[in-house]
Amino acid sequence: MTRINRAACVGGGVIGGGWIARFLLAGIDVKVFDPHPESQRIVGEVLANAEKAYAMLTGAPLPPRGKLAFTTTIEAAVADADWIQESVPERLDLKRGVLNQIDAAARPDALIGSSTSGLLPTELQRDMRHPERLFVAHPYNPVYLLPLVEIVGGEKTSAATIKAAMDRLVPIGMKGVHIAKEIEAFVGDRLLEALWREALWLIHDDICTVETLDDVIRYSFGLRWAQMGLFQTYRIAGGEAGMRHFLAQFGPCLAWPWTKLTDVVDLDDALVEKIGQQSDEQADGRSIRELERIRDENLVGILQTLKGSDGGKGWGAGKLLKDFEATLWADGGNPETPRDTSQPLRLIETKVSPAWVDYNGHMTEHRYLQVFGDTSDALLRLIGVDLAYVEAGHSYYTVETHIRHLGEAKLGQAIHSTCQILSADEKRLQLFHALYDTETGETIATAEQMLLHVDSKQGKAVTAPAEVLVKVNAIAAGHAKLAIPEGAGRHVGQKR
Amino acid sequence: MTRINRAACVGGGVIGGGWIARFLLAGIDVKVFDPHPESQRIVGEVLANAEKAYAMLTGAPLPPRGKLAFTTTIEAAVADADWIQESVPERLDLKRGVLNQIDAAARPDALIGSSTSGLLPTELQRDMRHPERLFVAHPYNPVYLLPLVEIVGGEKTSAATIKAAMDRLVPIGMKGVHIAKEIEAFVGDRLLEALWREALWLIHDDICTVETLDDVIRYSFGLRWAQMGLFQTYRIAGGEAGMRHFLAQFGPCLAWPWTKLTDVVDLDDALVEKIGQQSDEQADGRSIRELERIRDENLVGILQTLKGSDGGKGWGAGKLLKDFEATLWADGGNPETPRDTSQPLRLIETKVSPAWVDYNGHMTEHRYLQVFGDTSDALLRLIGVDLAYVEAGHSYYTVETHIRHLGEAKLGQAIHSTCQILSADEKRLQLFHALYDTETGETIATAEQMLLHVDSKQGKAVTAPAEVLVKVNAIAAGHAKLAIPEGAGRHVGQKR
Numbered sequence: 001m002t003r004i005n006r007a008a009c010v011g012g013g014v015i016g017g018g019w020i021a022r023f024l025l026a027g028i029d030v031k032v033f034d035p036h037p038e039s040q041r042i043v044g045e046v047l048a049n050a051e052k053a054y055a056m057l058t059g060a061p062l063p064p065r066g067k068l069a070f071t072t073t074i075e076a077a078v079a080d081a082d083w084i085q086e087s088v089p090e091r092l093d094l095k096r097g098v099l100n101q102i103d104a105a106a107r108p109d110a111l112i113g114s115s116t117s118g119l120l121p122t123e124l125q126r127d128m129r130h131p132e133r134l135f136v137a138h139p140y141n142p143v144y145l146l147p148l149v150e151i152v153g154g155e156k157t158s159a160a161t162i163k164a165a166m167d168r169l170v171p172i173g174m175k176g177v178h179i180a181k182e183i184e185a186f187v188g189d190r191l192l193e194a195l196w197r198e199a200l201w202l203i204h205d206d207i208c209t210v211e212t213l214d215d216v217i218r219y220s221f222g223l224r225w226a227q228m229g230l231f232q233t234y235r236i237a238g239g240e241a242g243m244r245h246f247l248a249q250f251g252p253c254l255a256w257p258w259t260k261l262t263d264v265v266d267l268d269d270a271l272v273e274k275i276g277q278q279s280d281e282q283a284d285g286r287s288i289r290e291l292e293r294i295r296d297e298n299l300v301g302i303l304q305t306l307k308g309s310d311g312g313k314g315w316g317a318g319k320l321l322k323d324f325e326a327t328l329w330a331d332g333g334n335p336e337t338p339r340d341t342s343q344p345l346r347l348i349e350t351k352v353s354p355a356w357v358d359y360n361g362h363m364t365e366h367r368y369l370q371v372f373g374d375t376s377d378a379l380l381r382l383i384g385v386d387l388a389y390v391e392a393g394h395s396y397y398t399v400e401t402h403i404r405h406l407g408e409a410k411l412g413q414a415i416h417s418t419c420q421i422l423s424a425d426e427k428r429l430q431l432f433h434a435l436y437d438t439e440t441g442e443t444i445a446t447a448e449q450m451l452l453h454v455d456s457k458q459g460k461a462v463t464a465p466a467e468v469l470v471k472v473n474a475i476a477a478g479h480a481k482l483a484i485p486e487g488a489g490r491h492v493g494q495k496r
Numbered sequence: 497m498t499r500i501n502r503a504a505c506v507g508g509g510v511i512g513g514g515w516i517a518r519f520l521l522a523g524i525d526v527k528v529f530d531p532h533p534e535s536q537r538i539v540g541e542v543l544a545n546a547e548k549a550y551a552m553l554t555g556a557p558l559p560p561r562g563k564l565a566f567t568t569t570i571e572a573a574v575a576d577a578d579w580i581q582e583s584v585p586e587r588l589d590l591k592r593g594v595l596n597q598i599d600a601a602a603r604p605d606a607l608i609g610s611s612t613s614g615l616l617p618t619e620l621q622r623d624m625r626h627p628e629r630l631f632v633a634h635p636y637n638p639v640y641l642l643p644l645v646e647i648v649g650g651e652k653t654s655a656a657t658i659k660a661a662m663d664r665l666v667p668i669g670m671k672g673v674h675i676a677k678e679i680e681a682f683v684g685d686r687l688l689e690a691l692w693r694e695a696l697w698l699i700h701d702d703i704c705t706v707e708t709l710d711d712v713i714r715y716s717f718g719l720r721w722a723q724m725g726l727f728q729t730y731r732i733a734g735g736e737a738g739m740r741h742f743l744a745q746f747g748p749c750l751a752w753p754w755t756k757l758t759d760v761v762d763l764d765d766a767l768v769e770k771i772g773q774q775s776d777e778q779a780d781g782r783s784i785r786e787l788e789r790i791r792d793e794n795l796v797g798i799l800q801t802l803k804g805s806d807g808g809k810g811w812g813a814g815k816l817l818k819d820f821e822a823t824l825w826a827d828g829g830n831p832e833t834p835r836d837t838s839q840p841l842r843l844i845e846t847k848v849s850p851a852w853v854d855y856n857g858h859m860t861e862h863r864y865l866q867v868f869g870d871t872s873d874a875l876l877r878l879i880g881v882d883l884a885y886v887e888a889g890h891s892y893y894t895v896e897t898h899i900r901h902l903g904e905a906k907l908g909q910a911i912h913s914t915c916q917i918l919s920a921d922e923k924r925l926q927l928f929h930a931l932y933d934t935e936t937g938e939t940i941a942t943a944e945q946m947l948l949h950v951d952s953k954q955g956k957a958v959t960a961p962a963e964v965l966v967k968v969n970a971i972a973a974g975h976a977k978l979a980i981p982e983g984a985g986r987h988v989g990q991k992r
Contacts, residue, residue, distance in 0.1 A: 014733075014735070140716035140717065141733055145719075146715065146716050146719060146720070147715050147716075148711070148712060148715035148716035150712065175711070175715045177704075177708055177711050177712055177715070178708070179703060179704055179708070180702060180703060180704055180705075180708075181701070181702060181703050183701075183703055186703075187698055187703060187704050187708070187709060187712045188712045188713075188716055188717065190694050190698060191691050191694055191695060191698075191709075191712070191713065191717075192717060193694075194690040194691050194693065194694035195687050195690050195691045195726065196726065197690065198686050198687055198689075198690035199687060199726055199727075202683055202686060202687075205677070205679075206676060206677060207675060207676060207677050207679055207683060208673075208675055208676055208683050209676075210727035210728075211727075212673055212674070212675070212676075212683070213683060213687075213725060213726065213727065214724065214725025214726060214727050214728050215644070215671070215673050215725065215812075216644060216646065216673055216683045216684045216687070216725070217684075217687065217721050217725035217726060218721060218722060218723060218724060218725045218812045218813060219642065219643050219644035219671045219673070219812065219813050219816070220636035220642050220643075220644035220684055221636065221642075221684065221687075221688060221721075222718070222720075222721030222722045222723070222725065223641075223642060223722050223795055223798055223799070223813060224642070224718075224791070224795075225713050225714060225717075225718030225721055225722070226714065226718045226719050226721070226722035226794075226798055227714060227718070227790075227791065227794040227795070227798070228710065228714060228787075228791060228794075229709060229710025229711065229712070229713035229714050229718065230691065230692065230695055230709065230710060230713060231695075231706035231707075231709065231710050231771070231774075231775055231778065232706075232710050232775075232778060232779070232787065233791075235775050235778075235779065235784070235787065236784055236787050236788055236791060237510075237637055238784075239510070239784060242772070242775075242784075243771060243772045243775040243776070244768055244769075244771075244772040247768045247771060247772070248768070267743060272740055272743045272744070273740075275727070275739060275740075275743060276738070276739045276740040276743070278727075279727055279728075279731050279738075279739040280739070282727065282728060282731075283728070283731060288731070288732055288734075288735060288738075291724075291728065291731065291732050292732055294723075294805065294806055294811060295720070295723065295724060295729075295732060297805060297806075298722075298723040298724075298801070298802060298805050298811060299719055299720075299723075301801035301802070301804065301805065302719055302722055302723070302798055302801055302802075303719070304801070305794070305797035305798055305800070305801045306794060306797070306798075308797065308852075308853070309790065309793060309794050309797065310790055310793075311853060311857045311907055312853050312854045312856070312857065315790060315794060316711075316714045316715065317714060317715050317719060320715070356804075357804070357807060357808050358808045360808070360952075361807045361808065364866075364869070365865060365866075365869040365894055365897075366862045366863065366865035366866035366869050367862065368865075369861060369862035369864075369865045369899075370860075370861075370862035373860070373861040373862050397901070398861055398901060399900065399901050400898075400899065400900050400901070400986075400988045400989070401861075401897070401898070401899040401988070402896075402897070402898045402899075402987065402988045403865075403896065403897040403898075403899075404895065404896050405893070405894060405895050405896070411807055423989075428989075430988065430989055448988045449988065450988050450989050456856075489987050489988070489989075490896075490987060491898065491985050491986060491987040491990075492896045492897070492898045492926065492944045492945065492946050492985070493896070493919075493924075493926055493946050493985075494987075
C-alpha cells in the first residue's frame with residue numbers, strides 16, 4: 001500500500017482541521033501553517049471531535065497518533081512533506097499566491113492537493129513551476145467522518161499525480177473519486193447547488209419552512225442516499241424493465257415547468273431573516289456543539305450499519321470502513337508483538353458508542369457481550385487466528401459464556417478489557433475476560449468463555465495446528481501463575 | 497389515538513402496494529381495486545418484501561395482519577372505508593374520473609388521499625361533490641420503509657381533513673408533513689427534480705459516470721441527509737456564528753454561473769443508452785431483486801441506528817420508529833392477556849437481521865444475547881414491568897447470564913424464543929430461555945439469567961411490589977411443574 005509519510009496543511013480551519021485529524025489519526029506527522037491567531041484552538045477542537053468519533057467508530061487498533069507541529073512560514077510547513085493540502089479561503093488570487101509559495105518550497109515529488117470547492121485546477125496551477133503535481137482534493141464536512149474526496153486534475157496535471165493521490169487516500173480511510181473533466185464546483189457541489197437553489201425558493205415562497213423541508217429530506221430520499229445514490233435508486237424504481245424503461249417513463253417530466261431554477265433567488269435581508277428564524281426554531285434550543293455531537297454519533301452509527309450490510313461484506317461507505325479496519329488490524333494487530341504474560345492481556349480499548357446505550361444512557365446488555373466477543377477476537381489474532389486463517393476454513397467458536405454484571409457503563413465512558421487464559425488444550429480454550437472503567441479502574445463486568453477449535457466446513461471440533469498451539473501455550477504458561485479470578489467457575493445464582 | 501378502521505386502495509402498483517402493506521401490517525383490513533390483470537401478483541410481491549423488512553425492523557408485536565380483499569369495482573372497494581388511497585397513473589383526466597367515482601361511492605366522512613407526485617389537489621378535487629375531504633398523500637418508495645407522506649390540501653380541502661389525515665398516519669408508522677401551499681411536485685420532488693436535472697447534464701457532458709455520481713452522493717452528503725436535512729446541516733457548517741452567518745458567507749455563490757439548470761437536457765436515444773450502459777456496469781450483475789434486498793436491509797439498519805440516537809431517545813426517522821414501536825407494545829404487549837403456564841412462554845418471534853450477521857452470514861455472538869435480552873423484556877412486560885414502570889424508578893436488572901451455543905442461526909432465518917421461570921422470590925427472578933429454529937424446531941442456544949428487582953435511583957435491590965409479584969407467582973407456579981431444563985445450573989466447562 002502506498003502511504004503518505006509526512007503531511008503539511010496550509011490553512012487550518014474546519015476543513016483544514018479535518019484533514020489534519022485524518023492524517024494524525026492515521027499515524028502521519030503533520031506540519032501546519034495558518035496565520036489565523038486562533039488556528040491552534042480551532043484545529044484542537046476539530047481534532048477532539050475526530051478522536052471522539054473514531055473511538056466510537058472502530059475497535060480496530062489505531063496507529064500511534066502522528067506528531068502535530070505549527071510552523072510560522074509556509075516554507076517550514078511544506079519543506080519535507082510528501083502530501084501538502086491547501087485549505088485557504090476561496091479566492092483565486094489568494095490560492096494562487098499560496099500554491100506558488102508551496103510550489104517553490106516543496107520537494108519536487110510532493111503531491112499538492114487543494115481543498116477548493118469550486119475553482120478550476122487549471123486556473124490554480126497556471127503560474128506553478130511544477131504544475132503537474134497540483135490537483136483538487138475536495139473533501140466534505142465533517143472531513144474526519146465523511147470519506148469522499150473529489151479528485152480533479154487541471155490541464156497540466158499528470159496522470160501519475162492523479163493515480164498517486166487516489167492511492168494515498170486509502171490508508172487514511174478516505175474514498176477518492178476521480179472526476180473526469182474539470183468544471184466549476186465539480187460534481188458534489190453542482191448537485192448540492194441545484195437542490196439548494198430550489199430549497200431557497202421553497203422557503204422564499206412560503207411553500208414550507210426549513211424544518212418541513214429538512215423533514216422531507218431525512219424521512220425519505222435522505223435515507224435512500226446514505227447507501228445508494230440517485231441512479232442506482234432509480235434503477236430499482238424502474239423494476240425489472242430497467243434503467244432505460246425508467247428514463248422513458250419519467251424523462252418527459254423534465255420538461256414540465258416545475259422548478260424555478262431559471263431564476264436566482266435574491267438572498268435579501270428579509271429572506272435571510274426568515275431562514276435564520278426558522279432555523280432557530282428547528283434547532284429547538286440545541287447548541288451547535290450538541291447538534292455536532294448528534295450528527296457525529298448518527299454518522300458513526302450509519303457507517304457501522306453499512307459495514308454489516310450485504311451479509312457482512314459491507315456496502316458503500318461501510319465497505320470502505322471495513323477495508324480501512326482491515327488495514328488497521330494488519331498494521332496494528334501484529335501477532336508477533338512480544339507481550340507481557342505475567343498479567344491478563346489488555347486487549348480492547350473503546351468508548352461506549354451512542355448506538356450501544358438504552359434510554360437511560362446505560363450500555364445495553366448485549367453490548368457487554370459484544371465487547372467480550374471483540375476481546376476474544378483480539379486474543380485469537382494474537383495466536384494467529386486472523387481473518388485469513390478463518391477464511392482458510394478453521395476457527396475458534398464460542399460454545400459457552402458466563403457473564404456477571406458488577407457495575408454500569410455509560411454513554412461515552414472509556415472502557416477497556418483484559419483476558420486471562422484459564423486453561424487450554426489441543427481443542428479448547430477457556431478464557432476469563434474483565435471489563436473496566438478506564439478512569440476509575442472499577443470492574444464493570446466479567447465473562448468466562450469456552451471456545452472450541454473447529455473445522456468450519458465440517459462443523460466439528462478438531463485439533464488446532466502446532467503453530468497456533470505454540471502461541472496459545474506461551475500465553476497460557478504465563479497465565480498459569482496467576483490466581484483463578486473471583487467469579488470463575490460460577491453458575492447462575494450460586495451463593496457467594 | 498385516531499386510527500383508520502378500514503382502508504381502500506384504488507390502484508395497486510408499487511406505490512399502491514406499499515400503502516396496502518402499511519395498512520395490513522398495522523392490522524387494518526384493506527379492499528383493493530386495480531383492473532391490471534397482474535395486480536394480485538404485484539401487490540403480493542410488495543407485501544412479501546414489506547413483511548420481510550418489518551420482521552427485521554422491529555421486535556415489537558405487530559397486530560394480527562389485516563384482511564386483504566380484491567374487488568371488481570371501485571364502489572365495492574371504497575363503500576365502507578374510512579381512508580381511501582388513490583394510486584392510479586399520473587394523468588389528470590384519469591385521476592379526476594377515478595376520484596369522482598370514489599367520491600360518489602364513499603361514506604361522506606371518509607378521507608380520500610391521492611398518491612400523486614405532481615398534480616395539484618385543487619385540480620383533482622374540481623368536480624367532486626365532497627371536495628373538502630380530498631388531499632394529496634404523497635409517499636416515497638419503498639412505501640413500507642420510508643415514512644414520509646407529504647400532505648397537501650387544495651383550495652376546497654378543509655382544515656379538519658388535513659388534521660385527520662396527519663393524525664391517522666401515526667398508528668401506521670408514517671410521518672405526515674403538511675406542505676403549506678400547493679405547487680406542482682410539492683417539496684420532495686421539487687428538490688429531487690432539481691438535482692436530477694443537474695445530474696443528467698453531468699452524465700451528458702461526460703464529467704462523470706452514473707457510478708461516480710452515485711458514489712459522490714453516498715460517500716458524502718447522502719450520509720448527512722439520512723439524519724439531518726439541508727438547513728440543519730448548514731446550520732452546523734455555519735458554526736457558532738449561526739445560520740445567518742452561513743447565508744452571508746455562501747449566499748453569493750448562488751449567482752456564480754455554476755449550474756446548467758437554465759437548460760433542460762434532451763433525453764435523446766444517445767443519452768438514454770449512455771445512462772443505461774453505465775447503470776448496467778454499476779449494478780455489476782446484481783439483479784433488481786438483489787438490489788432491493790440490499791436497499792431494504794440498509795434502510796432497516798439505518799432506521800434502527802437512528803432509533804438508538806441521541807442517548808437512546810431516537811432521532812428523526814429513528815425517533816418515529818421508536819414511537820411507533822411504543823404504540824405496538826402498548827397494543828400488543830397487553831399484560832392482562834391470559835397465557836398458558838403449563839409450558840415455557842413463547843415470547844419473541846423474529847428473523848435474523850442483516851445487521852446481525854458476520855462475514856459468513858451467521859448470527860454474531862452478541863446478537864444471541866440481544867434476543868435473550870428481548871425475551872426477558874417481553875416477560876417483564878407480562879408481569880407489569882413496562883416502560884412506564886421503568887420510568888417511574890424501578891426495574892429488573894440482569895446480574896448474571898449463562899449462554900450455551902448448540903447450533904447456528906443464519907441470515908433471514910425465522911427464530912423464536914421461550915422463557916421458563918426457574919425460581920422467583922421477592923427480589924430475584926431466575927429465568928431459562930431457549931432459542932429455536934422456527935422451521936425445524938431445533939434448539940440453537942439457551943440462556944440462564946438472574947434478574948434483580950432494583951430501585952434504579954438508589955441503585956440497590958429492593959422488594960418488588962405486590963402487583964408484580966402476583967403476576968410473577970402465577971407464571972412461576974405453572975412453571976414449577978416443568979422439569980428443570982438440561983443445561984440449567986451449568987458452569988462454563990462443566991462435564992456433561
